[in-house]
Amino acid sequence: xxxxxxxxxxxxxxxxxxxxxxxxxxxxxxxxxxxxxxxxxxxxxxxxxxxxxxxxxxxxxxxxxxxxxxxxxxxxxxxxxxxxxxxxxxxxxxxxxxxxxxxxxxxxxxxxxxxxxxxxxxxxxxxxxxxxxxxxxxxxxxxxxxxxxxxxxxxxxxxxxxxxxxxxxxxxxxxxxxxxxxxxxxxxxxxxxxxxxxxxxxxxxxxxxxxxxxxxxxxxxxxxxxxxxxxxxxxxxxxxxxxxxxxxxxxxxxxxxxxxxxxxxxxxxxxxxxxxxxxxxxxxxxxxxxxxxxxxxxxxxxxxxxxxxxxxxxxxxxxxxxxxxxxxxxxxxxxxxxxxxxxxxxxxxxxxxxxxxxxxxxxxxxxxxxxxxxxxxxxxxxxxxxxxxxxxxxxxxxxxxxxxxxxxxxxxxxxxxxxxxxxxxxxxxxxxxxxxxxxxxxxxxxxxxxxxxxxxxxxxxxxxxxxxxxxxxxxxxxxxxxxxxxxxxxxxxxxxxxxxxxxxxxxxxxxxxxxxxxxxxxxxxxxxxxxxxxxxxxxxxxxxxxxxxxxxxxxxxxxxxxxxxxxxxxxxxxxxxxxxxxxxxxxxxxxxxxxxxxxxxxxxxxxxxxxxxxxxxxxxxxxxxxxxxxxxxxxxxxxxxxxxxxxxxxxxxxxxxxxxxxxxxxxxxx
Numbered sequence: 001x002x003x004x005x006x007x008x009x010x011x012x013x014x015x016x017x018x019x020x021x022x023x024x025x026x027x028x029x030x031x032x033x034x035x036x037x038x039x040x041x042x043x044x045x046x047x048x049x050x051x052x053x054x055x056x057x058x059x060x061x062x063x064x065x066x067x068x069x070x071x072x073x074x075x076x077x078x079x080x081x082x083x084x085x086x087x088x089x090x091x092x093x094x095x096x097x098x099x100x101x102x103x104x105x106x107x108x109x110x111x112x113x114x115x116x117x118x119x120x121x122x123x124x125x126x127x128x129x130x131x132x133x134x135x136x137x138x139x140x141x142x143x144x145x146x147x148x149x150x151x152x153x154x155x156x157x158x159x160x161x162x163x164x165x166x167x168x169x170x171x172x173x174x175x176x177x178x179x180x181x182x183x184x185x186x187x188x189x190x191x192x193x194x195x196x197x198x199x200x201x202x203x204x205x206x207x208x209x210x211x212x213x214x215x216x217x218x219x220x221x222x223x224x225x226x227x228x229x230x231x232x233x234x235x236x237x238x239x240x241x242x243x244x245x246x247x248x249x250x251x252x253x254x255x256x257x258x259x260x261x262x263x264x265x266x267x268x269x270x271x272x273x274x275x276x277x278x279x280x281x282x283x284x285x286x287x288x289x290x291x292x293x294x295x296x297x298x299x300x301x302x303x304x305x306x307x308x309x310x311x312x313x314x315x316x317x318x319x320x321x322x323x324x325x326x327x328x329x330x331x332x333x334x335x336x337x338x339x340x341x342x343x344x345x346x347x348x349x350x351x352x353x354x355x356x357x358x359x360x361x362x363x364x365x366x367x368x369x370x371x372x373x374x375x376x377x378x379x380x381x382x383x384x385x386x387x388x389x390x391x392x393x394x395x396x397x398x399x400x401x402x403x404x405x406x407x408x409x410x411x412x413x414x415x416x417x418x419x420x421x422x423x424x425x426x427x428x429x430x431x432x433x434x435x436x437x438x439x440x441x442x443x444x445x446x447x448x449x450x451x452x453x454x455x456x457x458x459x460x461x462x463x464x465x466x467x468x469x470x471x472x473x474x475x476x477x478x479x480x481x482x483x484x485x486x487x488x489x490x491x492x493x494x495x496x497x498x499x500x501x502x503x504x505x506x507x508x509x510x511x512x513x514x515x516x517x518x519x520x521x522x523x524x525x526x527x528x529x530x531x532x533x534x535x536x537x538x539x540x541x542x543x544x545x546x547x548x549x550x551x552x553x554x555x556x557x558x559x560x561x562x563x564x565x566x567x568x569x570x571x572x573x574x575x576x577x578x579x580x581x582x583x584x585x586x587x588x589x590x591x592x593x594x595x596x597x598x599x600x601x602x603x604x605x606x607x608x609x610x611x612x613x614x615x616x617x618x619x620x621x622x623x624x625x626x627x628x629x630x631x632x633x634x635x636x637x638x639x640x641x642x643x644x645x646x647x648x649x650x651x652x653x654x655x656x657x658x659x660x661x662x663x664x665x666x667x668x669x670x
């Protein structure tokens with residue numbers, strides 16, 4: 001059943017012939033060391049070497065001033081804080097940030113000097129402090145530029161660093177904002193206390209207001225009555241003003257010719273006065289002449305009297321002296337009458353002349369005053385018309401005022417009711433504000449700082465990685481170990497023949513023939529596994545949780561991969577090496593060695609559980625990280641893959657032990 005010890009060694013004995021063949025055999029042993037060792041070494045711990053990557057910070061942020069809680073102006077420079085946090089962080093997980101200008105940053109990004117450029121906008125401080133006004137509130141934007149043409153992963157790393165810095169900065173800004181809010185609680189509490197006192201005063205005032213509004217309601221009712229009386233009087237006044245305007249209008253029409261008439265009257269009275277003056281002069285002259293003539297008559301009278309006296313003294317016969325005396329008395333009476341009448345006529349004509357002159361002067365004054373009177377009547381008529389219009393408006397306004405007064409009276413009644421409600425509401429408000437003030441906290445400075453810090457970062461990272469590994473390289477080591485062992489198995493059957501010609505030509509059965517081709521490859525594979533694990537653990541510092549399990553799984557993986565590569569080359573000849581290359585490509589993409597297989601397209605998820613490298617990677621992960629999930633399954637599945645490959649190789653050996661024309665003359669020989 002098992003191959004004769006001489007059959008496998010016949011294959012290895014070929015490599016003792018020269019130094020070159022021995023070197024080739026040694027090279028096969030070291031191929032996995034190069035693949036696995038170099039890949040793991042290159043990725044051993046990149047996250048702790050980020051300080052070797054240089055990046056640029058361009059701070060264009062402009063410092064602003066804001067009013068602090070104490071009313072004093074405070075300077076805010078958020079961009080400077082962010083730049084200082086990035087530059088001042090000397091940890092190995094942070095880039096080597098350099099503060100520079102925009103031009104140098106762009107040139108450095110273009111020539112590869114800077115792997116990332118972070119531009120802090122000029123409005124970052126303004127945006128960070130714009131939380132007071134909803135209409136003005138904006139979010140600041142940090143501009144991070146990386147070049148995927150230089151390195152794609154670098155962009156993701158830079159974003160992670162920036163997110164961490166931004167989160168820290170946001171926490172600081174939020175803490176400051178919340179501290180101000182908590183500080184305002186004390187102000188709110190004080191304001192509520194003051195408002196409660198004010199509400200008490202308001203309640204007292206509202207009670208006084210209620211009493212005053214009752215009086216106001218009574219006064220408004222009285223005012224309404226007075227306004228209604230005023231409206232009635234205004235209506236009567238409007239009617240009287242209308243009649244006055246009509247009467248003055250008629251008077252104006254009737255007196256329009258009066259100035260001309262009085263002027264004619266004045267002229268006529270002046271002419272009459274002049275005529276009376278002439279008449280008076282004539283009468284006075286006549287009266288004077290009459291009076292002068294009566295003097296002669298008086299002399300005649302005296303003569304008659306003298307004659308009568310003489311007659312009495314001489315008493316002539318035949319002459320009646322009494323007649324002479326009677327004649328003298330009659331002449332005296334006549335002369336007296338004439339003198340009285342002449343004086344009376346002269347006085348009367350003089351009075352007439354004086355009266356005519358006074359009439360003339362009065363008519364002249366009347367003629368001068370009548371135009372003014374007529375104008376005044378016209379003005380009065382116009383004013384009366386305007387008064388009639390105004391009294392109409394007054395009447396309308398008085399009606400409206402009366403209606404308004406009624407509404408005012410009604411409103412004051414409602415106001416009185418509202419004032420009572422206000423007093424009750426103010427009392428309720430006072431009680432509510434007092435209760436509210438008791439419910440508002442009043443934090444100390446230490447309490448505010450603690451609350452602000454907790455609220456700004458309510459959830460902190462508490463990452464607990466089960467079965468955690470020490471480095472990024474340790475996490476990728478199973479993937480690179482599996483790849484290295486596969487490449488080592490391919491290299492083995494680049495030198496070794498999968499089926500020995502001696503064994504095929506012998507009487508050995510197909511099982512012995514297959515095992516004879518597998519045994520030397522297995523020996524080389526075990527040496528590869530031991531050397532590879534020794535290099536990874538000893539030289540690269542990977543510290544597996546189960547080093548012996550790792551060694552055993554690496555040996556098992558190498559053996560299975562060797563069996564599979566033997567199968568491909570035995571089954572397909574030289575083309576089997578190409579098939580092995582294609583097969584390893586499928587395994588690498590479906591093994592889930594870097595990202596979870598769920599993130600790959602569905603095709604690779606389908607292949608994931610059908611390929612041996614998946615179980616090799618899974619098992620060695622468990623050996624390096626710890627835990628026992630899937631370890632036995634991985635080992636069992638790998639053994640099954642190895643047995644299946646050997647079975648196919650046995651069938652191939654059986655087929656090849658039969659000589660055919662195609663074997664004697666192959667179409668393609670590689």
